[in-house]
Amino acid sequence: xxxxxxxxxxxxxxxxxxxxxxxxxxxxxxxxxxxxxxxxxxxxxxxxxxxxxxxxxxxxxxxxxxxxxxxxxxxxxxxxxxxxxxxxxxxxxxxxxxxxxxxxxxxxxxxxxxxxxxxxxxxxxxxxxxxxxxxxxxxxxxxxxxxxxxxxxxxxxxxxxxxxxxxxxxxxxxxxxxxxxxxxxxxxxxxxxxxxxxxxxxxxxxxxxxxxxxxxxxxxxxxxxxxxxxxxxxxxxxxxxxxxxxxxxxxxxxxxxxxxxxxxxxxxxxxxxxxxxxxxxxxxxxxxxxxxxxxxxxxxxxxxxxxxxxxxxxxxxxxxxxxxxxxxxxxxxxxxxxxxxxxxxxxxxxxxxxxxxxxxxxxxxxxxxxxxxxxxxxxxxxxxxxxxxxxxxxxx
Amino acid sequence: xxxxxxxxxxxxxxxxxxxxxxxxxxxxxxxxxxxxxxxxxxxxxxxxxxxxxxxxxxxxxxxxxxxxxxxxxxxxxxxxxxxxxxxxxxxxxxxxxxxxxxxxxxxxxxxxxxxxxxxxxxxxxxxxxxxxxxxxxxxxxxxxxxxxxxxxxxxxxxxxxxxxxxxxxxxxxxxxxxxxxxx
Numbered sequence: 223x224x225x226x227x228x229x230x231x232x233x234x235x236x237x238x239x240x241x242x243x244x245x246x247x248x249x250x251x252x253x254x255x256x257x258x259x260x261x262x263x264x265x266x267x268x269x270x271x272x273x274x275x276x277x278x279x280x281x282x283x284x285x286x287x288x289x290x291x292x293x294x295x296x297x298x299x300x301x302x303x304x305x306x307x308x309x310x311x312x313x314x315x316x317x318x319x320x321x322x323x324x325x326x327x328x329x330x331x332x333x334x335x336x337x338x339x340x341x342x343x344x345x346x347x348x349x350x351x352x353x354x355x356x357x358x359x360x361x362x363x364x365x366x367x368x369x370x371x372x373x374x375x376x377x378x379x380x381x382x383x384x385x386x387x388x389x390x391x392x393x394x395x396x397x398x399x400x401x402x403x404x405x406x407x408x409x410x411x412x413x414x415x416x417x418x419x420x421x422x423x424x425x426x427x428x429x430x431x432x433x434x435x436x437x438x439x440x441x442x443x444x445x446x447x448x449x450x451x452x453x454x455x456x457x458x459x460x461x462x463x464x465x466x467x468x469x470x471x472x473x474x475x476x477x478x479x480x481x482x483x484x485x486x487x488x489x490x491x492x493x494x495x496x497x498x499x500x501x502x503x504x505x506x507x508x509x510x511x512x513x514x515x516x517x518x519x520x521x522x523x524x525x526x527x528x529x530x531x532x533x534x535x536x537x538x539x540x541x542x543x544x545x546x547x548x549x550x551x552x553x554x555x556x557x558x559x560x561x562x563x564x565x566x567x568x569x570x571x572x573x574x575x576x577x578x579x580x581x582x583x584x585x586x587x588x589x590x591x592x593x594x595x596x597x598x599x600x601x602x603x604x605x606x607x608x609x610x611x612x613x614x615x616x617x618x
Numbered sequence: 619x620x621x622x623x624x625x626x627x628x629x630x631x632x633x634x635x636x637x638x639x640x641x642x643x644x645x646x647x648x649x650x651x652x653x654x655x656x657x658x659x660x661x662x663x664x665x666x667x668x669x670x671x672x673x674x675x676x677x678x679x680x681x682x683x684x685x686x687x688x689x690x691x692x693x694x695x696x697x698x699x700x701x702x703x704x705x706x707x708x709x710x711x712x713x714x715x716x717x718x719x720x721x722x723x724x725x726x727x728x729x730x731x732x733x734x735x736x737x738x739x740x741x742x743x744x745x746x747x748x749x750x751x752x753x754x755x756x757x758x759x760x761x762x763x764x765x766x767x768x769x770x771x772x773x774x775x776x777x778x779x780x781x782x783x784x785x786x787x788x789x790x791x792x793x794x795x796x797x798x799x800x801x
Contacts, residue, residue, distance in 0.1 A: 380649065
């Protein structure tokens with residue numbers, strides 16, 4: 223250790239872990255294992271941040287659930303179309319309630335304020351839907367979700383509310399998928415659009431400055447979910463009319479890759495892995511979407527399956543497992559259990575879907591589950607052995 | 619513990635330590651600006667229906683209703699307009715489909731639409747979209763309470779209904795009333 227390396231950026235950790243570490247360091251210092259300077263240097267490598275300091279407490283859960291229930295109830299109340307009040311009065315009532323909640327959120331603190339901001343963001347949807355209902359905007363118009371999502375996201379950033387940000391990003395994601403499906407461009411367009419949104423989301427997550435990292439984690443979660451949806455859709459082997467490349471996809475690729483390049487410019491190693499995973503899923507997803515040797519008219523009869531069909535089906539499973547596994551690892555490394563959980567559930571749903579929709583005529587669902595499980599177990603065992611070997615090398 | 623730019627945890631604050639409630643003048647202004655932008659977004663989302671209500675010409679169109687549910691806005695009567703053109707019979711190429719203009723002319727008590735055109739016609743017209751399976755002119759839904767929707771559906775099941783529609787000079791249309799056809 224002759225050359226002093228530049229001090230790395232502090233590693234975020236929870237208050238509980240930091241307390242444990244500083245307690246241990248004091249013990250080691252007392253036992254003469256560490257000098258005070260070394261103990262201080264080690265302690266300085268870790269920092270408790272607001273994000274990691276936020277713990278899921280029962281009060282937080284109850285307040286959050288309460289806000290969600292009241293918000294959904296308000297939107298439901300709008301949908302009830304209370305005829306006793308005129309459309310204008312209904313709209314004004316919802317607006318007054320929304321403004322009241324926004325003001326109340328500013329006058330309260332901490333958890334209560336956070337819950338009220340969540341409720342304000344949901345109630346913004348009630349305002350949009352009441353306006354649309356009062357003016358008889360035709361049913362099933364996705365642009366109403368766009369108005370709600372953009373407004374909620376703006377409010378979230380202005381008031382630094384992650385809960386409101388969750389509402390805004392979720393609503394925008396639903397709008398995006400709905401809009402893409404509404405466009406009716408076939409499964410290539412759908413897959414490409416969703417995977418491009420994934421790359422854009424992960425890039426946005428990286429582009430958030432450290433002070434806004436909480437919002438970056440929301441975008442990263444969205445990117446992971448979109449990536450899984452896109453690869454899931456790409457794995458469907460059949461194709462039909464309209465499954466062609468579109469100009470919108472080309473424009474989307476330019477935009478998403480531009481964002482990814484900007485993100486790459488200022489990314490850490492972990493973030494580069496996340497970007498690589500999203501871009502890899504995009505490339506593989508597009509390749510699989512364009513390579514569809516089967517049509518909806520083809521039956522999955524084993525004797526009629528060509529080599530290309532077998533290759534394509536096997537590759538689709540492999541790609542999904544790799545992408546889902548990648549996001550599960552990202553979730554674990556980033557302390558985002560939701561991402562890991564979604565990736566895990568995604569594998570189960572994907573395997574079930576493949577069992578019934580694709581493989582049913584070839585092998586039984588049970589066989590496929592066992593095969594996928596065995597592959598994952600072997601992968602896990604190999605990864606664990608590698609981790610132990612690296613650990614023992616570092617110790618030696 | 620080091621200081622960092624990653625939002626260090628603040629120690630819990632006790633009430634009454636000289637702090638004022640609320641976000642301060644700048645915070646209130648920011649909130650007001652955000653609220654205004656959200657209201658503007660809502661306004662933009664409903665503008666094609668708001669504009670004809672404010673400045674449109676009123677016309678009566680025959681309709682045939684059915685009764686579904688929108689998950690966010692509740693029961694509504696889905697309206698079909700027998701006197702407006704059906705894209706399925708217009709023979710347009712799928713590449714040409716998109717914005718569609720329908721000129722309106724009065725026949726007796728009600729108004730009827732001419733064939734689909736790709737440029738704005740003279741006089742009163744509807745600005746529609748025929749890229750989907752049917753012509754969409756922004757007047758396909760009539761939101762009412764659940765029971766009213768059922769009553770309305772039953773009362774017009776065997777007869778036409780008349781939609782009162784306001785149309786502005788850009789072809790935006792908003793339905794303002796729906797009633798069973800007298801006679």
